[in-house]
Amino acid sequence: MAWLLVVVAGLFEVAMALCLKLSKGFSAPLPSVGFLVFAAVSFGLLNLALRTLDVGTAYAVWVGIGAVGTAALGMLVMGDQVSALKIGALVLIIIGVVGLNLAGGH
Incomplete structure (x- = not known):
């Protein structure tokens, strides 16, 4: 359940960043x-x-979802190069986040 919260939080971070631009x-x-x-x-x-x-692994996943x-x-909808x-x-970034999870961040 906690990982689901991190994923959803990361998606809200994406929405936050797009709203910041807009x-x-x-x-x-x-x-x-x-x-x-x-x-x-998100927070x-x-x-x-x-x-x-x-904290380290969860934060890295959250930031990774937000960044990616x-x-x-x-690039897809805002005209970024x-x-x-x-x-x-x-x-x-995705490989790094997956690697952190596989390394045992539970």
Whole structure:
């Protein structure tokens, strides 16, 4: 259950980052409120998960989901530049997060 919380928290982190971009320096009200709500939910879920999980591994998974999800959606829907090097770097992040989990972060 705790890992599910981390995954959902990571997805909310992606939404938070996208709202931050769309907020245009917090001048657009709806994305600005979305940023605050998604940030609160993301950190809250991560906090709940940390009651039973190792902080280093759980945080790395949360950040990895946020980083990979935000970068991927940035490239797919926000017009961010796509390159083989960026995609390769995202694959390395995924490999690192999986490696941390396999190393016993429970």
